Amino acid sequence: MAGILYGNVALEHPGLANAFLLLFGSSLADFATPLVMAGHTFPVLPTQAYMQITGMYDIQGGAAISFVLLVPALIAYLLQRYWVEGRYYVTVSGKAGARSKPKGAGTFAEAMMLAVISLISLFIIFLYSIIFLGSLVKVWGVDNSFTLENYKYVFTVGWKAVKDTVLIAIVSTIIGSVLGVAIGYLVNRKELPGGKALEFVSLLNYVLPGTVIGIAYAIAFSSGPIVLTGTMTIIVALCVSRYDATGIRATTATLKQIDPSLEEASLSLGASKLTTFRKVTVPLIAPAIATGTRYLFVVSMTAISATIFLVSVRWSLLTVRILECITELLFAQAAALSVVLVLIVALAMWAIRFLFSMLYPNYYREQRGI
Amino acid sequence: MSVPIYLNHLTKIFYSDGIAFKAVDDVNLRIDAGELVTLLGPSGCGKTTILRMIAGFETPTEGKVFIGKRDVTDIAANRRNIGFVFQNYALFPHMTVFDNIAYGLKVRKLPAHEIKRRVTEALQMVNLEGVESRFPNQLSGGEQQRVALARILVIKPQVLLMDEPLSNLDAKLRIYMRAEIRQLQKRLGTTCIYVTHDQKEALAMADRIAVLNEGKVEQVATPFELYANPASLFVADFIGQANIFKGKAISIKGEYMDVLFHGFIFTVPINAQRRFKFNVGDEVALVVRPESIKLSNVDDRSLKGNVVSKVFLGDEIEYAIEITSGNLIRVTEPYSKDARLYKEGETVGLYLDSSDIKALPV
Numbered sequence: 209m210a211g212i213l214y215g216n217v218a219l220e221h222p223g224l225a226n227a228f229l230l231l232f233g234s235s236l237a238d239f240a241t242p243l244v245m246a247g248h249t250f251p252v253l254p255t256q257a258y259m260q261i262t263g264m265y266d267i268q269g270g271a272a273i274s275f276v277l278l279v280p281a282l283i284a285y286l287l288q289r290y291w292v293e294g295r296y297y298v299t300v301s302g303k304a305g306a307r308s309k310p311k312g313a314g315t316f317a318e319a320m321m322l323a324v325i326s327l328i329s330l331f332i333i334f335l336y337s338i339i340f341l342g343s344l345v346k347v348w349g350v351d352n353s354f355t356l357e358n359y360k361y362v363f364t365v366g367w368k369a370v371k372d373t374v375l376i377a378i379v380s381t382i383i384g385s386v387l388g389v390a391i392g393y394l395v396n397r398k399e400l401p402g403g404k405a406l407e408f409v410s411l412l413n414y415v416l417p418g419t420v421i422g423i424a425y426a427i428a429f430s431s432g433p434i435v436l437t438g439t440m441t442i443i444v445a446l447c448v449s450r451y452d453a454t455g456i457r458a459t460t461a462t463l464k465q466i467d468p469s470l471e472e473a474s475l476s477l478g479a480s481k482l483t484t485f486r487k488v489t490v491p492l493i494a495p496a497i498a499t500g501t502r503y504l505f506v507v508s509m510t511a512i513s514a515t516i517f518l519v520s521v522r523w524s525l526l527t528v529r530i531l532e533c534i535t536e537l538l539f540a541q542a543a544a545l546s547v548v549l550v551l552i553v554a555l556a557m558w559a560i561r562f563l564f565s566m567l568y569p570n571y572y573r574e575q576r577g578i
Numbered sequence: 579m580s581v582p583i584y585l586n587h588l589t590k591i592f593y594s595d596g597i598a599f600k601a602v603d604d605v606n607l608r609i610d611a612g613e614l615v616t617l618l619g620p621s622g623c624g625k626t627t628i629l630r631m632i633a634g635f636e637t638p639t640e641g642k643v644f645i646g647k648r649d650v651t652d653i654a655a656n657r658r659n660i661g662f663v664f665q666n667y668a669l670f671p672h673m674t675v676f677d678n679i680a681y682g683l684k685v686r687k688l689p690a691h692e693i694k695r696r697v698t699e700a701l702q703m704v705n706l707e708g709v710e711s712r713f714p715n716q717l718s719g720g721e722q723q724r725v726a727l728a729r730i731l732v733i734k735p736q737v738l739l740m741d742e743p744l745s746n747l748d749a750k751l752r753i754y755m756r757a758e759i760r761q762l763q764k765r766l767g768t769t770c771i772y773v774t775h776d777q778k779e780a781l782a783m784a785d786r787i788a789v790l791n792e793g794k795v796e797q798v799a800t801p802f803e804l805y806a807n808p809a810s811l812f813v814a815d816f817i818g819q820a821n822i823f824k825g826k827a828i829s830i831k832g833e834y835m836d837v838l839f840h841g842f843i844f845t846v847p848i849n850a851q852r853r854f855k856f857n858v859g860d861e862v863a864l865v866v867r868p869e870s871i872k873l874s875n876v877d878d879r880s881l882k883g884n885v886v887s888k889v890f891l892g893d894e895i896e897y898a899i900e901i902t903s904g905n906l907i908r909v910t911e912p913y914s915k916d917a918r919l920y921k922e923g924e925t926v927g928l929y930l931d932s933s934d935i936k937a938l939p940v
Contacts, residue, residue: 467666467668469664469665469666469668470668470670470671472633472635472655472662472664472668473662473664473668473669473670473729474670474681475634475635475654475655475656476633476634476635476655476656476658476660476661476662477656477681477682477685477729477730477733478656478657478659478682478685478686478733479656479681479682479685480654480656481654481656483685484656487681488670491672492671492672568672
């Protein structure tokens with residue numbers, strides 16, 4: 209039992225470390241939650257930086273505050289790298305054994321876990337239900353009569369934000385997915401000079417709090433050789449550079465688990481490097497690509513902490529629009545916008561899954577354990 | 579269609595953290611067309627690296643690889659027309675058996691009916707039929723090995739390279755498969771290089787064996803020659819079992835040399851041996867195979883020893899005998915129903931024919 213536990217934990221090691229990194233980073237840098245929920249009664253660094261810039265037009269002050277955020281984020285990142293670095297986890301070798309089923313944790317423990325997870329799920333469903341209901345009433349808590357006015361608002365006043373956001377998300381997802389696979393592959397499979405540095409830098413963007421990145425982009429591209437302020441390019445660039453880390457990490461983690469002899473076998477059978485990449489490598493890392501693609505789309509749709517510093521009259525975002533509604537106390541309209549956002553994301557998730565199961569049916573066969 | 583392989587001054591140096599490691603050190607080797615040569619040696623001796631350089635997975639630091647008349651040193655792995663069998667089979671887990679075997683043919687853009695015909699043919703060749711639509715993880719180790727072979731045979735490679743292909747199979751299947759691979763290779767006449775660390779496998783399969791140690795070729799010879807006339811102490815020790823005594827050359831007369839070892843003088847032939855040059859006064863290693871020594875009653879002239887242990891192995895009886903010098907000597911006697919068994923602690927005489935002693939420089 210201890211052996212199984214240890215073995216599983218050892219194999220899950222990169223997964224655990226990644227989860228740790230993700231949670232720590234996101235709690236540290238969370239922007240929207242404290243902004244909407246606490247306002248200035250519970251000031252946190254990211255919202256303070258935002259207030260400083262948008263409220264007082266003090267971009268230097270904002271930059272200074274956000275800089276303080278860097279220290280814990282970097283420490284977490286370096287710890288995590290030290291932790292996972294230099295280990296070897298090949299589990300997809302060309303020698304196929306019957307895949308072993310993970311052993312259960314025991315009936316009682318499983319029941320407990322199920323209970324806890326169910327409670328959490330119920331809570332999440334509860335939250336979403338409130339948003340949905342809130343979008344169908346005139347004024348939440350005051351006039352609860354049914355109306356579709358809020359959705360009319362979405363398709364008129366809010367429509368530009370919806371269109372812009374979807375376009376930006378699609379473009380970011382496509383560029384980011386291709387780039388993510390390319391970087392993950394180059395770093396893992398090629399003796400690339402500076403490959404490690406490339407990986408480090410690509411992940412750095414991710415561990416830095418969004419506020420920091422957003423302010424940095426706003427400052428860096430407002431003057432100087434490249435001026436991108438107010439363009440779609442700057443938002444896409446930010447989404448890709450910031451959220452590609454998941455795709456890269458997933459690709460990296462999966463590639464580490466794939467025996468290089470599979471690629472060598474393909475080469476020796478006469479396939480070119482490109483064919484090998486297409487027919488062997490990509491199908492085997494398809495789950496990682498799917499993960500990266502889904503994640504990119506979701507965050508490009510829902511990101512706010514960094515992008516809020518980059519929106520303009522020309523390019524507006526759903527999330528920023530929702531925040532504006534809230535500050536204007538248009539809660540029902542905000543709820544309707546949120547529902548539309550959730551639906552778009554859900555639809556995209558389904559579409560990406562469908563696409564990958566069409567392209568790589570055998571991977572999904574494997575995943576189902578048939 | 580089979581072609582020879584030449585390795586000319588093949589050298590590979592790996593660098594890790596600034597430290598250079600010479601994995602392969604100036605290897606020269608000729609493998610004749612249709613021949614099966616095994617590269618044999620302990621782990622880390624460079625045998626797999628040599629194979630990988632022939633395949634094109636590694637680039638030599640120095641030296642050249644020729645397949646037939648073609649210098650392939652700078653040619654990409656996918657243009658060498660070789661078949662490589664991996665230790666772990668390297669079957670594509672996301673493809674069926676059919677697609678795995680058809681892979682090389684699809685890459686060559688053969689028409690579908692031709693692919694189907696050749697895949698079926700290849701599966702027959704490895705005695706595996708009716709599994710086309712299965713996935714690798716639904717097959718046993720032996721079946722996966724056959725699929726890996728079929729996947730290679732189907733592209734009719736000029737050269738077969740095998741990297742410990744049987745090491746993941748159980749002992750019985752291993753013996754069965756090695757015979758099968760050998761038959762197949764002979765029938766197809768494909769030139770083959772076979773890497774193994776298992777000397778029995780090497781002796782059983784090879785036309786010739788190249789013994790490697792620390793990146794260098796110690797000896798290339800037929801299995802019989804290798805066993806009978808090892809060219810170095812390493813080979814003598816690595817192939818089969820050997821008793822090694824270190825003595826001193828006290829006189830050299832023509833084709834014979836007298837070697838003094840703890841008060842005994844052994845007269846050993848030197849001319850029948852390899853090209854070693856011995857001088858009087860040199861330290862000389864004497865190599866004697868355990869089965870060359872006969873045990874009998876003690877008499878005045880014989881080398882004496884006490885039986886320290888006796889192990890009955892069925893087909894033979896293995897003794898460890900401590901001689902007066904303190905050296906332990908291993909002796910095996912074949913089983914026969916009249917065989918005399920010596921008890922532990924018994925004093926016995928050891929007899930050996932001088933022609934069974936090989937003198938090697940230390």
